[in-house]
Amino acid sequence: MAKVLMKGNEAIAEAAIACGCRLYFGYPITPQTEVAEYMAKRMPKVGGLCLQAESEIAAINMVLGAAAAGARVMTSSSSPGIALKSEGISYIAGSDLPCLILNVQRGGPGLGGIQPAQSDYNLAVKSAGHGDAHMVVYAPSSIQEIVDLTAVAFDVGDKYRVPVMMLADGALGQMMEPVDLESLGERKPPEKPWATTGHGGLRKKNIINSLYIEPEELEEKVRARFERYAQIAEHEARWEEYKLGDAEICLVAYGITARICKTAVEMARRRGIKAGLFRPITLWPYPSRQLDEACRRAGVKRVLVAELNMGQMVDDVRLAINCRLPVAFHGRTGGVLPSPEELLGEIARLDAEIKEEKD
Amino acid sequence: MTVEILMAGFGGQGILFATKQIAKSAMVAGRQVTWIPSYGPEARGGTSNCSVIVSDEPIGSPIVTKPDILLALNLQSFDKFVPRIKPGGMLIYDSSLVRKPVGRDDIEAHAIPATQLASDHGIAGAANVIMLGRLIAITGLFDPEEFKSHLVEGIPDSRAQMRENNIKAFEIGYGYKE
Numbered sequence: 387m388a389k390v391l392m393k394g395n396e397a398i399a400e401a402a403i404a405c406g407c408r409l410y411f412g413y414p415i416t417p418q419t420e421v422a423e424y425m426a427k428r429m430p431k432v433g434g435l436c437l438q439a440e441s442e443i444a445a446i447n448m449v450l451g452a453a454a455a456g457a458r459v460m461t462s463s464s465s466p467g468i469a470l471k472s473e474g475i476s477y478i479a480g481s482d483l484p485c486l487i488l489n490v491q492r493g494g495p496g497l498g499g500i501q502p503a504q505s506d507y508n509l510a511v512k513s514a515g516h517g518d519a520h521m522v523v524y525a526p527s528s529i530q531e532i533v534d535l536t537a538v539a540f541d542v543g544d545k546y547r548v549p550v551m552m553l554a555d556g557a558l559g560q561m562m563e564p565v566d567l568e569s570l571g572e573r574k575p576p577e578k579p580w581a582t583t584g585h586g587g588l589r590k591k592n593i594i595n596s597l598y599i600e601p602e603e604l605e606e607k608v609r610a611r612f613e614r615y616a617q618i619a620e621h622e623a624r625w626e627e628y629k630l631g632d633a634e635i636c637l638v639a640y641g642i643t644a645r646i647c648k649t650a651v652e653m654a655r656r657r658g659i660k661a662g663l664f665r666p667i668t669l670w671p672y673p674s675r676q677l678d679e680a681c682r683r684a685g686v687k688r689v690l691v692a693e694l695n696m697g698q699m700v701d702d703v704r705l706a707i708n709c710r711l712p713v714a715f716h717g718r719t720g721g722v723l724p725s726p727e728e729l730l731g732e733i734a735r736l737d738a739e740i741k742e743e744k745d
Numbered sequence: 746m747t748v749e750i751l752m753a754g755f756g757g758q759g760i761l762f763a764t765k766q767i768a769k770s771a772m773v774a775g776r777q778v779t780w781i782p783s784y785g786p787e788a789r790g791g792t793s794n795c796s797v798i799v800s801d802e803p804i805g806s807p808i809v810t811k812p813d814i815l816l817a818l819n820l821q822s823f824d825k826f827v828p829r830i831k832p833g834g835m836l837i838y839d840s841s842l843v844r845k846p847v848g849r850d851d852i853e854a855h856a857i858p859a860t861q862l863a864s865d866h867g868i869a870g871a872a873n874v875i876m877l878g879r880l881i882a883i884t885g886l887f888d889p890e891e892f893k894s895h896l897v898e899g900i901p902d903s904r905a906q907m908r909e910n911n912i913k914a915f916e917i918g919y920g921y922k923e
Contacts, residue, residue, distance in 0.1 A: 391768055417784055500785065560763070561781035561807045564772040572844065642806070647806030723806050 389564040394554060395420035395462075397529050397565050398488055399428065399534035404570040407486070408434030409459040411448040413441055413467060416500045417556040418490035446487075447475030453483035454594040456581025458540055462488035462537040464556075465506050466497060468514070476515025477547055480596030482611065484543030487534070488552045491694075492561035493721040502556035502642060503723025504552050504694035506627070510553050511670045511702070512628050518608055520552045520615055522622065523669040525640040529563040537570055542622055546614050550626040553669060555694065557642045557723065572741070615671075624667035625676050629655065633662030635736050636686040638677065638703050640666050642723065643692050652730035657730075659737045669699070674706035681707055687743075688736040691711045692729060694722075746801055748886065749809045752876075753794035754818025754839075759873035763816075764795040766877060769895050770887045771799040779807035792821055799886070814884070816876050817843065818859070827852075837874055837879055839872060855883060857921050863914065871914035878918020889919055 392400070399421050401426060402410070410425040425436035439445035443460050452459040463471060470487045480484060480516055482518050493499035510523045524539055526532040535552065543550040578608050582592045599605035626644075639647040644665040654661040664680055666673050681689065689711050691700040700715045705712070718724045761782055771778035782795045796809035800818050811831050817823040817838040823845075830836055832851045840856035847854040857870035857879050874896065881889050894917055897908040 389772055391765065391772055391778075501789055556784070557781060557807060560784050562768060593758055645803070646805045648803065652802075723808055725810070726805055 387493075388568065389566050391562045393560060393562050394527060394529050394532050394558040395421055395490065395560070397567070398422045398462075398532050398536055398552065398554075399424040399703070400567055401533040401570060402458075402486065402540075403428055403432055403434070404538045404567060405537050405573045406575045407458040407460065407540065408432065408458050409452045409457050410434070410438075411439050411452070411459070411461050411464065412438045413439050413445050413466045415467045417492060417559050418462050418464050418488065419681075420559070421488065421490075442470040443474060444486065445722075446471040446478070448463065449485050449487075450474055450478050450481065450483060453478065453485045454481065454582050456578040458544075458575045460486035460488065462490065464490045464500075465494050465503070468509065472515040474515075475521065476517050476519060477596050478549045479515070479519035479611075480517060481594050482547040482718050483594065484540075484547055485549050485551060486539050486543065486552065488554065490555065491555040493719065499721045500524065502554065502558075502694060502723060503719065503721055504553075504555060504641060504643065505698070505719065506553070507669065507693065507695060507698035508552050511672070511699075511723055514551070517671060519611070519689075520548070520670055522546075522548055522618060523553050524624075525553050525667060525669050526558065527557070527641050527644045527665065529561070529569065532558065533565055533570065534565060540573075540575070542618070544578070546618055547580075548614070548618070553641070555639040555642050556721070571578050588677060615734045619671035622668060623671045623673040625673040626663075626665040626667060627680055628663040628665065630662035630664060630680050630684050630686075633660050633684045634687045634740055635659065635661040635689045635690060635733055636681055636684070636688070637663045637692060637729075638666070638699070639663065639692040639732070640669060640699070643694055646724055646726055647692055647729060649726040650733060653726055653730045654733045654737075657734075659733060661733050661737075672702050672703070673708065677703065677706045678708070681711065686711060687740045690716065690729075690732055690736060692724060694717045695719055706713070708721060746774045747804075748799045748813050749811070749814070750797045750799070750813035751794060751826060752816040752818070753792065753822030754799070756791045756793040758793070759820050759870070760793045760795050760818065763873040763877050764797045764897055765884075766892070767797050767799070767880075770775075770892050770896075771797075773895065774887060776801060779804045780900045781807045792819075794822065794826075806920050818876065818881065819843070820845075820871065835883070837883065838877060839876065842912045855879065855923065857918065857923070859918065862917055862921070864884070866913065866917060868910045868914055869912050874911050874914035875918035878915040879894070879921055880918075881915075882921070889915075897906075
């Protein structure tokens, strides 16, 4: 397969087109503007539409409309822009509509900075917008994985009729790596008999709506949605285990941070420290059972969570293992990436704790 | 083996183009590679730098903070990044724009007046590719003939002159004697 060098921002745009996405609505913001730039060049050539909306809020509501009409559709933004979209995301979730939302995270809060961050974990995973709802959240850690997960994201969104978020960061958006796009092939969205497509009176009308005045009716809608969420949790969790077989120290990290952790695990192994990495690929649903089982299987004694924030996913790790093990946290923020050496320092500290217990 | 390369200079000197050629050659050679530019509110005339990592193992962080090799194309970059080169690392710098002592004896330093050479040969603006020629000559990172073929790949017929200029610039750098 021929590989090409591509930025993450370009790769997801090309992958989306290969998946049959023909509508993109966006608004520029660093570090993801190349998505819109790429879409503006490519969409007209494949009979699609790239539209720069007047704001992030307008863009997400265009996504809602297109999704209601049955289209494969995506939007992208970076942290402050995603916050603006959160109302629309809630309406999309409440209307049971599928779409792909890319967040190329940057440092926050406020306007923050433009360098890589993972400070929107809670926003993505707990609730983007008001109400009782979830998005499926994917956290790629390489450009190839961005491409592969784009296909998965569209399919899962369509299957369960839920919005899906690709949670990347400034480094993944801006960096180039070799990617194989041919492996995607030509993909087609499934039939959507529920879509509001117009029918000339030939079938019963479809209604897309998120307003239910009767409490019982709304409760029933929410409960039905949570049954689908339970199905998603059962079938769609993804994760990677790296050198966890005999690990005493289990690092947990996702996205760009997981790559740096892998380097740190290698360095630790060379020193004879039994470290490994658990990398959640879906952040919602969180691979909780799988993390717990991996720790039990290996006989892990310490868990080390690394994130580009002050500690968000670390709570989900504690829940996953039921606080059975001590969980340490190493976070960098503001757009700073940790070095493998500083992570190795943390690993060595935990290794010393374990040795002390053994003595 | 992992080589961490940082190339830095002014916006407009072709830092991104040059580093992409390194990344492309690494990809074609079947190596692992990452490429990431510094991104920010800089415009033409501002500073520009780009990290490339070439490795036989999966690459962790793509951002180079302590380069094995620094290619410095202006004084600001020289001042900022020379102290960050790993001990035993390498510096290649444009001595027509940087006229000061290197100030470190634990690195291997190579001077080449790339900007001057480019304008002497009527290919102003090709200092970036002259630097690449020098890099390949000194390090043997890639086969020079293959590297040259990548240098002209993707340049449209309407800009055929650019292909010739790139090859010329590469050869000037490759054959330069200090």
